[in-house]
Amino acid sequence: MNISWLLHLPLPVLLLAVVAVLILGYALLRPTRRRRRDHGLHIARKHGRERSSEWARIAKEHRLREPACMACGYRGKDLQVHHIKPFHLHPHLELDPDNLITLCEAKGRDHHLLLGHLDAWDSYNEHIREDVKHFYRKTAVQIRADLHWQKKMSQRP
Numbered sequence: 001m002n003i004s005w006l007l008h009l010p011l012p013v014l015l016l017a018v019v020a021v022l023i024l025g026y027a028l029l030r031p032t033r034r035r036r037r038d039h040g041l042h043i044a045r046k047h048g049r050e051r052s053s054e055w056a057r058i059a060k061e062h063r064l065r066e067p068a069c070m071a072c073g074y075r076g077k078d079l080q081v082h083h084i085k086p087f088h089l090h091p092h093l094e095l096d097p098d099n100l101i102t103l104c105e106a107k108g109r110d111h112h113l114l115l116g117h118l119d120a121w122d123s124y125n126e127h128i129r130e131d132v133k134h135f136y137r138k139t140a141v142q143i144r145a146d147l148h149w150q151k152k153m154s155q156r157p
């Protein structure tokens with residue numbers, strides 16, 4: 001292949017081509033999406049626990065039963081199956097379907113963190129089932145501004 005014609009291109013065109021190739025290369029090689037952190041597992045490990053080998057199956061079954069965030073109806077990728085009572089404190093409830101609820105980590109809502117954990121991954125909210133109704137469709141800003149939520153957060157376990 002004869003590429004000598006390349007040398008006759010004006011410099012700005014060459015530079016532009018190089019920049020385009022670099023941008024394209026970056027777009028193709030960059031990791032598609034940062035892996036979402038498994039907060040439940042992270043907290044459990046701090047307490048010396050691992051997830052059960054049954055967890056993936058139980059979580060999948062739960063997602064089929066409850067495919068949307070219970071606090072807003074969101075059905076996208078940013079959903080988590082949350083333990084109402086944390087499984088590092090209640091190991092026998094790790095796989096109990098009654099202890100699970102679907103909550104979102106959708107941008108601007110963060111229902112998993114705000115309602116499920118009262119804004120601290122180490123904490124939890126045993127009244128989440130009432131609270132998803134009370135705070136239904138509220139944004140993160142609205143939730144944080146709510147006096148009822150602020151009181152709950154200040155008294156969180």
Ligand SMILES: [Zn+2]
Nearest residue numbers: 040082083116
């Ligand atoms: Zn959770």
Ligand SMILES: [Zn+2]
Nearest residue numbers: 069072104111
């Ligand atoms: Zn939500």
